[in-house]
Amino acid sequence: MIVRLLRRPGIILRSKFHTSASLWATRKVVHKFKLADIGEGITECEVIKWSVVQSGTVQAFDALCEVQSDKASVEITSPFDGVVKELLVQEGEIAKVGAGLCLIEVEEEETEPTPETVSVHKQEATSPPPSPVEPTSAPKLETPRRAHPLDPSFTPSKVSGSTDVLAPPSVRHYARQNGVDLAKVAPGSGKGGRIEKRDVDAFLAQPVAGKAQHAISGEDVVVELGRTRYGMWKAMVKSLEIPHFGYSTSLDITALHDLLPTLNAHIPHHFLASPPKTAHIAVNPSSVYPAPIPLEIPEEHRYKRLTYLPILLKTLSKAMLEWPLLRSSITPNAESSKPTLTIRPHADINIALSTPTGLYTPTLAQADTHSIYALASSLQAFAHRGRQVPCALTPADMPRRGGTITVSNVGAIGAGEYAAPVLVPGGGVAIVALGRAKWVWDVDGERGEKGGERRLKLGVSWSADHRVVEGAELAAFVECWRGWVEAPERLIAESV
Numbered sequence: 001m002i003v004r005l006l007r008r009p010g011i012i013l014r015s016k017f018h019t020s021a022s023l024w025a026t027r028k029v030v031h032k033f034k035l036a037d038i039g040e041g042i043t044e045c046e047v048i049k050w051s052v053v054q055s056g057t058v059q060a061f062d063a064l065c066e067v068q069s070d071k072a073s074v075e076i077t078s079p080f081d082g083v084v085k086e087l088l089v090q091e092g093e094i095a096k097v098g099a100g101l102c103l104i105e106v107e108e109e110e111t112e113p114t115p116e117t118v119s120v121h122k123q124e125a126t127s128p129p130p131s132p133v134e135p136t137s138a139p140k141l142e143t144p145r146r147a148h149p150l151d152p153s154f155t156p157s158k159v160s161g162s163t164d165v166l167a168p169p170s171v172r173h174y175a176r177q178n179g180v181d182l183a184k185v186a187p188g189s190g191k192g193g194r195i196e197k198r199d200v201d202a203f204l205a206q207p208v209a210g211k212a213q214h215a216i217s218g219e220d221v222v223v224e225l226g227r228t229r230y231g232m233w234k235a236m237v238k239s240l241e242i243p244h245f246g247y248s249t250s251l252d253i254t255a256l257h258d259l260l261p262t263l264n265a266h267i268p269h270h271f272l273a274s275p276p277k278t279a280h281i282a283v284n285p286s287s288v289y290p291a292p293i294p295l296e297i298p299e300e301h302r303y304k305r306l307t308y309l310p311i312l313l314k315t316l317s318k319a320m321l322e323w324p325l326l327r328s329s330i331t332p333n334a335e336s337s338k339p340t341l342t343i344r345p346h347a348d349i350n351i352a353l354s355t356p357t358g359l360y361t362p363t364l365a366q367a368d369t370h371s372i373y374a375l376a377s378s379l380q381a382f383a384h385r386g387r388q389v390p391c392a393l394t395p396a397d398m399p400r401r402g403g404t405i406t407v408s409n410v411g412a413i414g415a416g417e418y419a420a421p422v423l424v425p426g427g428g429v430a431i432v433a434l435g436r437a438k439w440v441w442d443v444d445g446e447r448g449e450k451g452g453e454r455r456l457k458l459g460v461s462w463s464a465d466h467r468v469v470e471g472a473e474l475a476a477f478v479e480c481w482r483g484w485v486e487a488p489e490r491l492i493a494e495s496v
Contacts, residue, residue, distance in 0.1 A: 026107045030085055032100040033064070033078070042069045044096050046227040048173050048390060052084050058104065065102075066173070067095065068227065068357075068390050082106040094227070167195035174389045175200050197389075228358025228391070235424040242425065243466040247474050248418050250457045251485045253437060256311055257456050259488055263372065264305050270294040271373050273302040300384035301377045308458075309409055310375040312434065315484035317347035317368035318494070320405065323477045325469060327404050328429060341468065344404065350428060351379065352408035353393075355386035361406060361427065362386075362397040404428040411436035417459035429468045435459035 035045065045067035052058050052065075064076045085103040089095045165186040167175070174197055175182050185203045188195030225233060269275040285291045320326050327348075328341040346366040353360045362382045367375060385392035410419055410433050417435040435458065443452040464474045484490060 026109055028105050029108050030103050030105050031080060031082075032088075033080075033102050033104055035067070035076070035095045035097050035099055035101050042097065044094050045069045045074075047089050047091055047093055047095055047101075049176065050087060050091060052078075052102075054084055054087055056084050058082060058084055066390075076101070078104065080104050080106045092224075165195055166190075166193055170388050170390055170392070171195055171197050171200060177389070178204060180204065226358065228360075232359050236422065239422050239424045242423055244423060244463045245466040245469065245471050245474060246420060247462040247464070247471070247478060248460065249478060249482075250417075250459050251482055252442075252455050253308060253458045253485060254456045255486060255488055256308055260306060260308070260311075263311075267306065268294060268373055270297050271302055271377055273299075273304050297377060298381070301381045303376055303380045306372070306376055308437065309407075309412075309434075310372050310379060311488065312485065313349060313364065313367055313375050313407065314370075314372050314491070315488070316405070316407070316432075316481055317349065318484050318491075319477060319481040320347040320349075321368055322480055323473075325473060326430060326477055328468065329401070329404050330429070330465075330468065347405075348401075348403035350403035350406035351382060352406055352431075353382055353386045354413075355391050355393075356389050357391045360386060360391060360393055360398065361402065362393055363399055363403045365399070365403075402426055402428065404430075406431040408433045410434065411458075418461045421461060421463045423463050423465055430462060430464040430474065432463075433461045435461070 046069075048066045048068050050065045051063040058064065058078045059081050060078055062078050064078050066075050068074075083105045085105050087102050088100045089102075095101060165182045165188075167182055167188065172182065175185070175195075178200065180200055180203055182195055182200075185195055185199050187193030188199040190196045190199075269278070324343045327344045327346070329344070331340050331342045333340050347368040349364045349367045350361040351364060353362060364370070364375065364378055370378070382393070382397065385394075385397065406421075406423070406427050408419075408421055408431065410416065415436050417438065419433040419435065421431040421433040423429075423431045437456055437458045439454055440457050441452050442448075442455040442457070447453040447455075460478070462474060462478060
């Protein structure tokens, strides 16, 4: 305790300043940082990349790691300033929600008095006041917080490794998969030297690439399944619990083929990837009242031309409205062993999407309420996000309830006409595989009496949950769908 005497004429004031170091003592506490719930129904995630190293310092809101679930990839940030003591989950391993990801050592202020502090207080009553001494305090050394790369005051330092370069998480994951050191690619072609995927591809295309070349040694190689493919493994095992009923036929899409050029010629400009210049209109349509302004469509939602798929999806949604059974999903009843069916008011359709990281099934919710052009825009957005590495599909694209019918456009890849699609639990009550459309000489019915006619036929293969859908019901539903596909003029009467 330091005593300072403040002298005034006839008055002596005594002021006391506490300089006990124990009251400002700090202690080091190790916190276990746990994986929080990042989405509905997600119980585990794969750690794709750590942004920190063991024994390295980390500051609050700095990126710790990037994790990927069945639905999306998420960047996890640190809630503490401290030192990373241990990484509990390595890259490529699975982390459970609620389990520890890493240990972070944090300095905290010591609030409770220590025994030394108590003894000092006891000595104050017995010892005489010491001579006046001016209080001194040791300067507190603070580690300067580094600026964010987008901060105007940020000064890029010399690149010393892949962790110091500017690149989005998807590009880092892509580079790691191909064995590319991003430090050798920097600076990139993006804004501020950001490395883009095209920069990594250009690096791999060089005569001497950074990717390790694996020679054929003639020995077996054991490869672990990735998270998405392992999820497909488990789903296929569960599919054995479903009794399948298959049904195959062909649809005449000649009328769609004749209609497609007209639809392509009138795609709304806000859906086009390269909208044409608007011609000057002498008469203003907004002279009396403002005309509707089209919604702004993101670039990845735009396309150049229509295909058969969005029209087939629209006609399928029309048939689903006529058949409530195909708009139903199984809802297990916890109070009874007897399951129930939930009939939905709209047609929710899953789209089987093959991506670089595995198979996903995003959902077109309420497909019956969207135009053919809007459905094509949603398909383009799904394809764009699915091509990203890691997959950029979000939980909003793949809601937990999903759709009641799944569509797989396998004809876009191979020349096959028919398939045997597999229905998985939670994938609805039916699935259809669309084959490759082919021109054939049709001699059936009235056409055969005239010597035949050249028609465009599309093979479709169905599998339904036989616990819910009878074989006759599936066949009748497909014929209902045929009525819309082979007579698309009916859509005009429905004001589409």
